[in-house]
Amino acid sequence: MLRLSSIIGYVFLSLVILSIYSCGNRKELVYFQSDSTLLKNTFExxxxxxxxxxxxxxxxxxDDVRATAPFNPISPYQGSTGNxxxxxxxxxxxxxxxxxxxxxxxxxxxxxxGLTRTEAIDYLRKKVQVYINQPRISLEIRNFKVTVLGEVNNPGSFPVTNDRITILEALGLxxxxxxxxxxxxxxxxREIxxxxxxxxxDLTKRESLNSPAYYLMQNDVVYVEPNNARIQSSKYTQNTxxxxxxxxxxxxxxAVIVK
Structure with missing residues (x-):
């Protein structure tokens, strides 16, 4: 029969092998690893x-509020008494x-x-100033959102209030x-x-900062796929x-028998 020490040795060896297998590789986890990539300024x-x-x-x-009335509809709302x-x-x-x-x-x-938000504001201002002296235009994209799915801690859709958002900011959200x-x-x-x-x-490489997907566009969907460890673990059931x-x-x- 097997000695207790042999059994413990087998169990210990199995745990060591399992831990080595499950350990992540640094190259798979670290963002923007050093290389010779030249970063480009693609902001504009x-x-x-x-x-x-x-x-x-x-x-x-x-300045003349009354002059803006035709461009800013007024919505009356009902009080609790119906008036x-x-x-x-x-x-x-x-x-x-x-x-x-x-x-x-x-x-x-x-x-x-095809216009940017700033270009659209300038264009509308020129149109409106035919009727109003020195108009100020406010324009907001209400449906500007990005969706992040997959292996992130808080998946979902996130509204964007700025003109743009990077993929890093989206993953941060x-x-x-x-x-x-x-x-x-x-x-x-991306849909255009x-x-x-x-x-x-590839966020492990600095060249990702030059990617056309570094700056996201409205309604972009970002998907992070699971690694092999996650896929393997999903095969286990509650009976595990x-x-x-x-x-x-x-x-x-x-162990009791071999004593």
């Missing part, structure tokens, strides 16, 4: 452009249609598709990758004018703990 080239289907909140302001108690100014929204236009008050159709997330093959799914595109990015308990019991019985 990565400003999101307005697209068909974008929802824009636009308001017009000026109109007051009026509240809200920011109207406009959806860019399939032809790239919005229907703006007093002006009519205005083509904004999602709580960063889990230890089981594959860092060298992150997928970004109805056409979907897939971009792969029972099997482990039975194996422990068998080892204990053998």
């Amino acid at each position: 080239l990565s400003v999101p452009k307005l697209q068909t289907g974008d929802i824009l909140a636009i308001s017009v302001n000026a 109109i108690q007051t009026s509240s100014i809200f920011v109207p929204t406009y959806t860019i249609d399939i032809d790239g236009n919005i229907d703006f008050p007093m002006i009519g159709e205005v083509k904004l598709e 999602a709580g960063d990758l889990t230890i089981n997330g594959v860092r060298n093959n992150i997928l970004v799914i 004018n109805g056409k979907k595109d897939e971009i792969r990015i 703990s029972i099997f482990v308990s039975i194996a422990g019991l068998i080892i204990t019985i053998i």
